[in-house]
Amino acid sequence: MYLDHFCLNLKPFEMSPDPRFLWLGEKHKEALAALEYGILESKGFLVLTGDAGTGKTVLINGLLKSTRVKAITAAIPDPDLEILDFFNFLSEEFQMNKTYESKGSFLIEFKHFLHEVYQSEGKVLLIIDESQRLNHVLLEQIRILSNIELNDRKLINIFFVGQNEFKEILREERNVAIRKRLAVSYNLESLDRKETETYIDHRLKIAGAAENLFTPEAMGDIFSFSRGLPRLINITCDHALLIGYSKELKQIDDGVIEECRRDLQILSDTEIHREENERFEESQEIYETNQPPNEVHDSKRIWLYASFFLALIIIGYLLLNFG
Numbered sequence: 001m002y003l004d005h006f007c008l009n010l011k012p013f014e015m016s017p018d019p020r021f022l023w024l025g026e027k028h029k030e031a032l033a034a035l036e037y038g039i040l041e042s043k044g045f046l047v048l049t050g051d052a053g054t055g056k057t058v059l060i061n062g063l064l065k066s067t068r069v070k071a072i073t074a075a076i077p078d079p080d081l082e083i084l085d086f087f088n089f090l091s092e093e094f095q096m097n098k099t100y101e102s103k104g105s106f107l108i109e110f111k112h113f114l115h116e117v118y119q120s121e122g123k124v125l126l127i128i129d130e131s132q133r134l135n136h137v138l139l140e141q142i143r144i145l146s147n148i149e150l151n152d153r154k155l156i157n158i159f160f161v162g163q164n165e166f167k168e169i170l171r172e173e174r175n176v177a178i179r180k181r182l183a184v185s186y187n188l189e190s191l192d193r194k195e196t197e198t199y200i201d202h203r204l205k206i207a208g209a210a211e212n213l214f215t216p217e218a219m220g221d222i223f224s225f226s227r228g229l230p231r232l233i234n235i236t237c238d239h240a241l242l243i244g245y246s247k248e249l250k251q252i253d254d255g256v257i258e259e260c261r262r263d264l265q266i267l268s269d270t271e272i273h274r275e276e277n278e279r280f281e282e283s284q285e286i287y288e289t290n291q292p293p294n295e296v297h298d299s300k301r302i303w304l305y306a307s308f309f310l311a312l313i314i315i316g317y318l319l320l321n322f323g
Contacts, residue, residue, distance in 0.1 A: 191229075
């Protein structure tokens, strides 16, 4: 809709992953290197966590496209499955060409499958996305899969990808066996201000932009609103270009981003934090000009007791001298 207006060849901020727009910041490169190492060295359990929208899916796609990582891969997009359904899903993903009616029959066939891949000098990688949705029973079954070894060599790499809640799951005492086996664990953080600007410029350049479409002030407001989350950066920038097109603007300024912030407020908790901070600041101002409630109450009580004892002393003095 706005491509011709801004002289673009492609939509720069589409939500669907497009390898043409792949951008890896330092955090992503570090995570990718750590995960590649874990797979190449057959370390077993790998974990990647991060808030929703930090770019975990982009990183997985980059990992699978890496020329250094050559593995037979199965990807579980949602692990909220019954155990037998999970095993049959693996069978389909690994092209084992069989449906199983019992856990035992699957494990026997799966062991043979892993040994065959090992004999051909291949690697097996199981990616479990949305790992925070795993229940304890299925998590324990996955641990059992990792027990299939040969000469102390791991025959399968299991890659957990999930939001930060998954770290809390792993910290539970009942999951100590898995926690102790983690070889690589990386938490993907959101982009900082400079990375946010570089990310936006990169996508605009790939889309064919010949000049900066966002003012520096707009860039700063995008970072503040999105908190450096690539997904929210994309949504905000796309919406800003649409508003700019509707207003026949050639460059997006901070006024447009303010309008985006109002339109997209439901997508960010920035407003919640802002309101909390404002309430906190107001309460601090009250305490700076007046004593806190407890201290005020205590001081009144002290003055009351002092006045009472002073009155007793005066009465006693009067009775002794004039009685």
